[in-house]
Amino acid sequence: MVDLGIMIFRQKNSRGSFKPHLSVKFRSEEGELVTFSVDTTRTPAKYPQPDAYLITHAHSDHNGKSAMLSERAICSDKTAHALEIRHDKSYKGRTVEVGATIEVNGVNISTYSNFHTVGSTAFYWENDVGTRILVTGDVKDASGLPDCDVLITEANYGDPGDTTCYFDDDIQGFRSALQDNTCVAFGAYAFGKAQRAVELMRDCGYNGAVEMEEKSLQLTRSLLDDAGDLASIGESCSDQVCVVPPWDLDKLPSDMPKYVMTGRADYRYPSIQISDHLDARGLTQMVEDLNPEFTVVYHPAGHRPGKFASHLNSLGFNAISIDRISNVLSNEFI
Known part of the structure; x- marks a missing residue:
């Protein structure tokens, strides 16, 4: 993805284990290095911080309980309310109404509903070379999501070989x-x-x-x-x-x-049967409709991101799952 001007990487915590989910490093249109961490826990204050912690929604497995305590957190106004109610803590970051745009260090982030929960948000932005980046979070309805070059998405029901992933x-x-x-x-x-x-x-x-x-x-x-x-x-x-x-x-x-x-x-x-997710057919159709040059499957834990990435590769898409992403950064981005 270096040719697209983007680096996807994972960070490790003090115990040497990978932190949840991933981070995205790229250059803004002004040429400044910017890092967005997606659905992950906070980095201790003594270490360099990302420019933003993007919280797609308030379910616990997307780690908003930790990220909400950072002034660099960004989520929808309703996700912030949900986090405060769920965890009895004050949200410290910035909020945006779903459908609006918010600016972070010269980068304009557009927001879209994915209809997973009330207030759940997909984030979209472009880098210095015009690469269009979309982080979906968990998705129930992808019909309103924009076309993109790099898609960062989920696979909760992304195993085409599992009959329970069709509903x-x-x-x-x-x-x-x-x-x-x-x-x-x-x-x-x-x-x-x-x-x-x-x-x-x-x-x-x-x-x-x-x-x-x-x-x-x-x-x-x-x-x-x-x-x-x-x-x-x-x-x-x-x-x-x-x-x-x-x-x-x-x-x-x-x-x-x-x-x-x-x-x-x-x-x-x-x-x-009432689900808040797309099934295997819907996830595949989403990727076909958005037609990215590269897809990163970052959620959930377990085997399904790998299964879905393999399925996409078999269909001719370039895809990788989170378990195959290292914490090594290219020198071009340092």
Whole structure:
């Protein structure tokens, strides 16, 4: 990627292990060296700092809990709210509304929604030689993402050889569970899936109260502009429609129908396939549509980035997974 004027590298912590995810070094249009660290933990203050810590969203495996404490952190305004609620800490960095542009050391970063969670953000910028760089974060809908030359993306369901990486959201199953029961509970993680559940309910025409566990309630009230009537568990006077974390379903009345919003099959309650990610087909289509010269698959941990990178290479794309990226920088960038 040196010909594209960009260096992707990984840093090591004080124990000699790689820090999460990666960093991007390039030159700005003014010729200044700039480094953006993506979804990673902070570098101790005694060491050189990146110009920005880009936080794509507030899920824990993207390390915003650490990066949010740096004044160099950048994320959407709603991601900052979610981080503060989830971790009971003040966000110290800068925020941007999704769809707007923010400037960092002479580099204009454009932001796009990837529809993974409320406020989740893809970041896009160009370097001194005009290379277009796109960091997607986790993606549910790639239709609004811009074309790019270097794509840095995820592979949560990126193993084409795994049948569980192919799915379609069961919106009709969700609608039926909601409309066929006067009392019903949905198991959904407090951040991301719980807000999706409320959005789906409103799209299905349900306008009554939704009772939620406290953290889910706090996040949903803060993040959704049109959440409607929300209440704590047991607070409303209407028929009970509840959203709680999956492990809290057992705390609700035994005769209440219960469903888990997941593609997993290891819960004791029936599951409804609702994902916040693209499946293997969608990820592949995203790369085909964006048509980058080079793709870096940086998330999650485990074998799937390598599987997806190999799949892309078999289709004629140049791709590499994070496990094949070293912490050695080219002298051209030092």
